[in-house]
Structure formats: structure tokens, C-alpha cells
Amino acid sequence: MKTSAKIRVMLVDDHFAILMGLRACLKPEGDIAVIAEAADGGEAIEQYRAHLPDITLMDLSLPRLDGVAAIRTICREFPEARIIALTTRQGDDDIHQALSAGARSYVMKNMPRQEMLRAIRAVHDGQEYLPQEVQTALLQHEKRAPLTPRELEVIRLLARGCSNKEIGMALGIAEITAKIHVSHLLSKMGVLDRSQAVMEALRHGIIHLDGSV
Structure with missing residues (x-):
């Protein structure tokens, strides 16, 4: 240099x-x-x-x-x-x-x-x-377990306001499977609902205001 x-x-x-x-x-x-x-x-x-x-x-x-x-x-x-x-x-x-x-x-x-x-x-x-x-x-x-690729897809769809049915359609899975993914995601992030999950994801830089990851 x-x-x-x-x-x-x-x-x-x-x-x-x-x-x-x-x-x-x-x-x-x-x-x-x-x-x-x-x-x-x-x-x-x-x-x-x-x-x-x-x-x-x-x-x-x-x-x-x-x-x-x-x-x-x-x-x-x-x-x-x-x-x-x-x-x-x-x-x-x-x-x-x-x-x-x-x-x-x-x-x-x-x-x-x-x-x-x-x-x-x-x-x-x-x-x-x-x-x-x-x-x-x-x-x-370092304290927070990283999200899996599927969980990142789910949080991105949640940020867009998608329902469980819409998440299932976007990911090619059943609505009940999408619901399970969302439930596991909320538990992993330590939040009570979808809005909190999106806010936490934004705060930590997991997603951004345009919904990208």
C-alpha cells in the first residue's frame, strides 16, 4: 500500500x-x-x-x-x-x-x-x-442464534404482511406447515407476535425497510 x-x-x-x-x-x-x-x-x-x-x-x-x-x-x-x-x-x-x-x-x-x-x-x-x-x-x-435460510424467507414474508396461507403459497408448503414455521420463528426470536418479530428483525439488521435480507 x-x-x-x-x-x-x-x-x-x-x-x-x-x-x-x-x-x-x-x-x-x-x-x-x-x-x-x-x-x-x-x-x-x-x-x-x-x-x-x-x-x-x-x-x-x-x-x-x-x-x-x-x-x-x-x-x-x-x-x-x-x-x-x-x-x-x-x-x-x-x-x-x-x-x-x-x-x-x-x-x-x-x-x-x-x-x-x-x-x-x-x-x-x-x-x-x-x-x-x-x-x-x-x-x-453472538448471543443470538442465527436464523436458517427458511426462517429468513419467513421473516421477509412477515415483513410484507403475508398471512400463513400466503406464506405457504410463496414457499410452496401447506398453510399448516407455514403456521408451524411462524410459531417456531417467534419462539426462537423471543417475541410474542408477528409485529414484534418484524421490529426485532429490523432492529438487528436481519431485514431492512424494503423487506430485503
Whole structure:
């Protein structure tokens, strides 16, 4: 990886206003320079190859190729890559996926400017940087048994407001079997009803507002 007097940073986000805000956040810092930008996962990979930044701030919700996939691809090709996942998502599944893909830190877009700068400098120094709330979410992830592929299908359908009959039709199973799946899912998640299951799934990042997993 290239080195220089300044920390060379690449910004990856598909929202122009976010990019402008990040630029404004970093511009006053004498030891940091923004040297590249990208608006989707595929472009992020291309720009990384072209510029070899010291630090990459990578949004997770990207078009064309999402941030986790882009992180995984970059880290596979460049094991020394130092990537900070930058997101609005607080779900523990999202945190786990980003870190498993190779991110060295996971920070929120609305975090205080000084904490963002601490993350950049810590990761540049070879450290992992996880805010306290992220560490807490990771502990919750470890305590919670992962959902099976079928359970993920069921929770996604519940998020769409599907009845047991509709879930059965979507999965090609009997309505009574769908009912059993839903019952087991509620028990596993420790909730009383479908609404609570969906809210918990959203809170943990198992599904997102568009119903995706």
C-alpha cells in the first residue's frame, strides 16, 4: 500500500450530499487528504485498484454492488486494505457482515466528527476501531442464534404482511406447515407476535425497510 505524509482517503457513497459532508469533515485536517471518490460498489473496486488509498470509508447501501460485497472483493485482492464501514444501519447482522468481509471499523454517519477522525487515524495505525454501541451490538449478535435460510424467507414474508396461507403459497408448503414455521420463528426470536418479530428483525439488521435480507 502506498504511504505518504498524509492519510490518503477514498470516499464511497451514492449520495452527493453525504460525500460533500465527508469532504467538509476531512478538509480542515492537515494529515488527511481525500484522493478518490466512488458512488457504487463496482466503481469503488475500480477506484481502489487505481489509487490504493490508505483508508476507505465505505457506505454499505450502494447500487450495483453493495458495500459488503465491495469490501469482500477489495480485501480478497488487497489483504492489507484498511476499510471503515460507514452506514446509517445499527443492526448487529450488518455489523457482523461488514467486519467478516474485512472492514476494520464500523461507524455511523451521524457520529460526532471527532469520533470519525479517531476511527480514521486508529485504522490507519493498524488498529480496529469499534465504538461502544457497535461492540454492544456485536455481543448481542453472538448471543443470538442465527436464523436458517427458511426462517429468513419467513421473516421477509412477515415483513410484507403475508398471512400463513400466503406464506405457504410463496414457499410452496401447506398453510399448516407455514403456521408451524411462524410459531417456531417467534419462539426462537423471543417475541410474542408477528409485529414484534418484524421490529426485532429490523432492529438487528436481519431485514431492512424494503423487506430485503
